[in-house]
Amino acid sequence: MPHTPYPSSYYAASANPVPARPELQGEVETDVCVIGAGYTGLSTALFLLENGFKVTVLEAAKVGFGASGRNGGQIVNSYSRDIDVIERSVGAKQAQLLGQMAFEGGRIIRDRIAKYNIQCDLKDGGVFAALSAKQMGHLESQKKLWERFGHTQLELMDAKRIREVVDTDSYVGGMLDMSGGHIHPLNLALGEAAAVESLGGVIHEQSPAVRIDRGANPVVHTPQGRVKAKFIVVAGNAYLGGLVPELASKSMPCGTQVITTEPLSAELAKSLLPQDYCVEDCNYLLDYYRLTSDNRLIFGGGVVYGARDPSNIEAIIRPKMLKVFPQLKNVKIDFAWTGNFLLTLSRLPQVGRIGDNIYYSQGCSGHGVTYTHLAGKVLAEALRGQAERFDAFATLPHYPFPGGRLFQVPFSAIGAWYYTMRDKLGI
Structure with missing residues (x-):
């Protein structure tokens, strides 16, 4: 075998x-x-x-x-x-x-x-990062919701505060969950x-x-x-x-892509994420990232419906990373891979x-x-x-994808496109 x-x-x-x-x-x-x-x-x-x-x-x-x-x-x-x-x-x-x-x-x-x-x-601490006022409003509601169920290790962050935990101008605010981590x-x-x-x-x-x-x-x-x-x-x-x-x-495998940089200097790694929290943004097709124990940045995002392996993962994810951290433009990518989750x-x-x-x-x-x-x-x-x-x-309640397995991928991709456009337009 x-x-x-x-x-x-x-x-x-x-x-x-x-x-x-x-x-x-x-x-x-x-x-x-x-x-x-x-x-x-x-x-x-x-x-x-x-x-x-x-x-x-x-x-x-x-x-x-x-x-x-x-x-x-x-x-x-x-x-x-x-x-x-x-x-x-x-x-x-x-x-x-x-x-x-x-x-x-x-x-x-x-x-x-x-x-x-x-x-x-x-490591303790996870950040939900908002790219728009609408997403920040969602985080405010989410904090109240989670606190209603007894979860209290949460802190809302304005634009100034989130810059203290992640060195980027990408976000208008966020929420820190100290029971999260990586x-x-x-x-x-x-x-x-x-x-x-x-x-x-x-x-x-x-x-x-x-x-x-x-x-x-x-x-x-x-x-x-x-x-x-x-x-x-x-x-x-x-x-x-x-x-x-x-x-x-009633389910469909989907792929997500991840890249990992070469080891960064201790100073650069510390500047990106000073408290070593992990971060995910609030988009429908979200990006996520964190540091490793040897000072690499792991950055992932995107979805491939139907779990096909992209031919060039770095070409998909590196631009996303540089949008958040343009200071990494000369950093080499050592690893790139995909993995499937079930939707x-x-x-x-x-x-x-x-x-x-x-x-x-x-x-x-x-x-x-x-x-x-x-x-x-x-x-x-x-x-x-x-x-x-x-x-x-x-x-x-669970339902089959409309049109059966033949239409799972196009149906889901159209839905994802719709929500991605909403994220980009802030509506």
Whole structure:
């Protein structure tokens, strides 16, 4: 079977050492088979192991191969659609429960890092940057909304104040969330995988799930083996493929692009982001950036609908970086890569159960670092018979993309163009 390595990226080049994890050979039995060793799968496995379950994790490539090991590395609270949107859709009672969970994922990440001594360059502080008065008004409303759900580590920033945390003239203001922050995302995943194994969990890499035999005693097949389980957790997200056909029609893989500069001088790095916060702007198709532990700038943005790989990532992202930081015009780009996330029409995650024993969570819609860690806890709770929080997600309404899979890409691209024009015009 072919070996699938990590894609070339700054994260892969700076990853912590890891043990060999051989592919599955033969038949094994377990309580729970988790498909996918990204954040959702690893978080679920950890919570299950901590509660006495026997867990086997199947990974088609390597731990954190997908979005978990390629993202911007930012700890951002709430969901891709905020709590007020949820409230208008499902009512106050369900929104209250989802709102209470909206800030839990970041706490879970910090708990994991501390409990299992994960070395992933955790830094506190995340900035939402406004490019217009309209966006600043949205941040003012968002602060009130989040505070209504008990989240108080927030500071609104005017134009003068935001210049103290990011050296650019691009923004009219912003909001600082000190419970946000940033990490080396692949090293977080690798540390969580080591935690899984420390509790007796087993992870098989290079072991894609190719078929699921459903029924009272489900079986997951790989090219060289199979796993007999009481429960299955499907956590493949944008890299699931067609394994579970009913999950494909209501979601679409999308690509985002990231570049990383050569190491900057300590003085230049400090001048760009003096407090070492991460930043994302408030556009519909947003840009995001942060410093690494070795003083590089990671800058990402843009969306490619349908998850096609652009031929020249640097040509797409470098102009965005220079618009924010023209002082980097002579800086070399050392790494450029793309990674896929899974978009839903509602931009809210899809959580549910197929039959009595197959559980899933997918469709973070670009807001996955914190949500996936929460999802692992919620899925583990459901397998233990505590389904209230699971049901709050599972009953969110979801719809197929108009026109089916054939029209997913053009439909989404037209929608993105509309919102991008609104951002540019400030309306």
